[in-house]
Amino acid sequence: MAGNSFGQSFRITTFGESHGDAIGVIIDGCPPNISVDLDFIQAELDKRKPGQSKITTQRKESDTVKILSGIFEGKTTGTPLAMLIPNEDQRSKDYSHIQDKYRPSHADYTYQTKYGIRDYRGGGRSSARETAARVAAGAVAKLFLKELGISIFAHVSAVGNIEAPNLGDLDVNQLVAIREANIVRCADPATANQMITFIDSVRKEGDTVGGVVSAVIKGVPVGLGEPVFDKLHADLGKAMLSINAVHGFEYGSGFSGASMRGSEHNDIFVNPIKQATSLKTLTNFSGGIQGGISNGMDINFRVAFKPVATIMRSQSTINQQGEETEISGKGRHDPCVVPRAVAIVEAMAALVIVDHYLRNLNLGRA
Amino acid sequence: MAGNSFGQSFRITTFGESHGDAIGVIIDGCPPNISVDLDFIQAELDKRKPGQSKITTQRKESDTVKILSGIFEGKTTGTPLAMLIPNEDQRSKDYSHIQDKYRPSHADYTYQTKYGIRDYRGGGRSSARETAARVAAGAVAKLFLKELGISIFAHVSAVGNIEAPNLGDLDVNQLVAIREANIVRCADPATANQMITFIDSVRKEGDTVGGVVSAVIKGVPVGLGEPVFDKLHADLGKAMLSINAVHGFEYGSGFSGASMRGSEHNDIFVNPIKQATSLKTLTNFSGGIQGGISNGMDINFRVAFKPVATIMRSQSTINQQGEETEISGKGRHDPCVVPRAVAIVEAMAALVIVDHYLRNLNLGRA
């Protein structure tokens, strides 16, 4: 069984290679009667698209999305919603030099060995270009979440060793405004400047660097998540780990929780509005999820991205015939992937939340 | 859609509450003609069972497993393999004091709100007792992996701030021998002693502490993992995050990769045995997985566990009616969960690897 679908009730299936005709996505299970704001969907894609600034790849793609089905007179119909994003700026000849070489820390070797064939142009299916389809689907999910009063915010919280301080008590709109005012998409302006300078210097060295995207989801009702395997954080974790270059996921206290004691880690319940079903906790080491089910507090998590594997330097490697060879980076690549990854993290989070919102209805007889 | 199944081709479904008659698991998709070694399955369960030592809960359960179906004359038949583990030492009265109280950082509040009903005895379905069923299924998976020459090793690599050094180049059998010689299940004896002393002191304070389990999988062939969503590490991550108390997962370079540069992080291919399909890499920051597909190197990952929520101290909380109240730990609980979690981590890893091994056959025409 292949693995190009995600979600159960709000289920997406993506298709397409980096240098084929198009990439795209089908959403099956999209609730009917959602007003589809195409400008919003396009704006989400624009946050992920290449060529945005000096610290992203110079590859140019307009990433213009077209909806082929599933809407009627501007609203979703409950039938499959298919979206297509044509590929435009395909300089396939940029890749002829890697036709039979296995690029270090790329998927060339594993794809070739697994399938016995691969589209080597731009990484083919293993290219992060596939994530544009996720962002398009995630934008539709966000339109539904808006109706529900649920909002998602992600930003770049670390690049290399530069880490942003914890964000204060701003609302999501304020945070977005700050984040979008800088090209690295960090919601702390001072840190953003340091990050930009650093990425630019790394880029000039022909090198790349990793980073961390942190996210918060606000307004999630109590009850999302399906024990024991499809816990909400387990599906969030899978969603994030399925994004290209991600090597780690933690929520709530995360890895730091492993060195804490129960007496400090336990989140004490309080009942500020005195309704039995709307408790809060004084702390939130649980990250908004207890027993795999949302508890109504903010859901927060962090996602670690490794440095981009394509560097503008010569590296030794092996070719398809098993012989030693050299490879050097060509083409147009990102020195650091996290500024563009913010939109992908938000999209995947939106997909998980909508999926679990719809799954929860099945049991919702409380 | 509920969430009590895991895996696609080797699919398990668990059932049972902490204080019901029994817990159990069905494996659907178990390959036929595997010799079922019941002693091995029981031995795996014994590593997870309560009451093993002074640093685990004193609750006594023999956790004796019985196979109800799916084997004939000692071999699997390809039909559903059902296993049952009766519950024995149920002191349900230990839980009457929490009948209508929401224990901090437990699942009481979220289960009650989601379902409108809950079995409060011992946490009911949210109890980690459910993981015994996973260990039983994982043991069957391991029997299949043995035939394939794939082995899995996990151990406690951190408790609180005590961290084990990297393990040397020992084989899995040697590592298991060292690990099983101490009650904390750390493969470094000196660190193990420190951990044991620390956990015991925490226990005496009525407190609990978190920890980290690290794991390695050896002998995985190239090609396991199904892009783009069911990447091997994404499914490993979900598997680990679905274990009670887990708050973080990383593989390969993990979170530390986020601060590295591409030039140091890239794993350079070499070809020691000069066969085109058996490459190695000089480093292994990829953690044995590239593009979501195993590359033949060791797969390694780390799993963060929060401190156990039940502490032997008084805490304020809210009851089911929304009123403030006090709660104090009773019953028999673990001061630190990781020594028993080692078996669970290995079991879930085995389930993921077998599942992807069987899924890969679908496309295996290389």
Place this chain on the structure above:
Amino acid sequence: MAGNSFGQSFRITTFGESHGDAIGVIIDGCPPNISVDLDFIQAELDKRKPGQSKITTQRKESDTVKILSGIFEGKTTGTPLAMLIPNEDQRSKDYSHIQDKYRPSHADYTYQTKYGIRDYRGGGRSSARETAARVAAGAVAKLFLKELGISIFAHVSAVGNIEAPNLGDLDVNQLVAIREANIVRCADPATANQMITFIDSVRKEGDTVGGVVSAVIKGVPVGLGEPVFDKLHADLGKAMLSINAVHGFEYGSGFSGASMRGSEHNDIFVNPIKQATSLKTLTNFSGGIQGGISNGMDINFRVAFKPVATIMRSQSTINQQGEETEISGKGRHDPCVVPRAVAIVEAMAALVIVDHYLRNLNLGRA
């Protein structure tokens, strides 16, 4: 991917062989807070159990069901509901004569060839004994349907060439009373007598005979069914075809519709209670389903069962070594399976309706 689960939102997984320790079923996705009437579940099982009358097998099984999990204080909890039915009257020696022989029109040859191993005792997993687990799960589904005002009725409408006339306008309770008053479970008493006499004569000849079970589902709301593949009748058809010995399924006009004209087959809409969402149709050739979605009319369908393959006569066959041999029926078998199959048809119908009821909630924003 193996095939021992059925349903998406109300998902059952069955296990067990005819002569193993037990058979059973897990329901995952059972809504919480359903009152579980064990007597009702047992009564449903009693309609399927062997040894009921002279026209069923004389094999004796009490088919006593035990619930292992998923209920608390008499109500479902939303967690997996596991049910176990121990096997009692296992005369495995009855089957030693077929240990290596392939019984004609049984599953011996296909199981052996597919899996390379089989539990030959009583047909192992291929035995219709497995359907007891379905009846148990279906009984839980029926308890939920009762709350929704949906009822299901099936009866034996044909045995051999003896066919019952169309039933008049009785309600389900009346129909059940008539049906249960005769051992063949036909809701037309005169026809029932003919059927019983006929089956008894076939039995005395050491032969068997097929039959048809007809069913109606009343009270289904408009909107159940998920186009384009999971149409309500497609899932009903699959459910019925998955029952042992079933060779055909039709709904509404069925095969006779193939020889009709559109002008006579079209069901004309009327609006007796003058509400826009509660239309009726003058005829019901659509069988209560249009475009794969229930339209609020009675859902009716017919299921064809082949004659039982085990006959009390000598037949030539081939053994596992490929050699010609003779086989003669031993043990205790049904001369006609449909009287016991009525409960299975109702159970599978209940499972389909509940599953689609829960699936429909996902999109239910009309």
Place this chain on the structure above:
Amino acid sequence: MAGNSFGQSFRITTFGESHGDAIGVIIDGCPPNISVDLDFIQAELDKRKPGQSKITTQRKESDTVKILSGIFEGKTTGTPLAMLIPNEDQRSKDYSHIQDKYRPSHADYTYQTKYGIRDYRGGGRSSARETAARVAAGAVAKLFLKELGISIFAHVSAVGNIEAPNLGDLDVNQLVAIREANIVRCADPATANQMITFIDSVRKEGDTVGGVVSAVIKGVPVGLGEPVFDKLHADLGKAMLSINAVHGFEYGSGFSGASMRGSEHNDIFVNPIKQATSLKTLTNFSGGIQGGISNGMDINFRVAFKPVATIMRSQSTINQQGEETEISGKGRHDPCVVPRAVAIVEAMAALVIVDHYLRNLNLGRA
């Protein structure tokens, strides 16, 4: 959970409405290294497309398929294969007269009530136009089956009360040649002539008529089918019942088996080539499937289609406001759907067989 996907290992998801921009399909799980013959795929679509003859609709669609992803240098790559069929001849104004009327025996009422919105143009998603996407996917499945030596043949065996005699012992190529020589696609030329004359007369009366498509699958190895729910015939049945207008499915002896005795119905095993794994049966009432698993004999089944609901006559009905109204057929419709349905039946059969072929590998260790 919505229902626009079919299959597990070879999984298709279709999208698109009758009068949207395009319809299409994604295949996830297509084995790599299949040579993709675009002319063959187009030829399959041409058998289903409208406007072929006087007895099909005069609507004109070239149904030109384009592959967007999943192939490289003419071969499948194991990644999702997406195919697009643009909609061309959309006379949406033909449908303005039904904008708010519920056509009898169509899906207008059920879609509107289920989703609260519907694309009324040409039936939207409920249109049989969707089946073009199935035929395209089925054609890819057939390319894989060709490699395996498995062939599928379907033809029109009944229209109204005109039934074709049983076909003699011709091979599939011969049968196809006879069938394609007449516009009704019946493999008996004399019967074909009667059918054509009859359909044409029905058409002239503004009426429509139903029919039956019969099919045979040759060359299936022993072992396909996954008990107990995903029996091969159960999945074939679901596949067929999911096709627009289908009201019945039977395999092997089908409904006629219900009136037979075991002593005549049992298929006696013989071993003509004296190999233990290649048995034959003297008769084939089992239809090539025993216990839900293929037994190596021809698989045969019959599919009943109701008459097309759109007739060129005036009918009374109800509109969206619940008021009585009149409706009369406009546009271009088929007087009988079965000649074009032959390609759909073959496509769905191919999808089921490939899916089960790939699923079977999981357990194939015999």
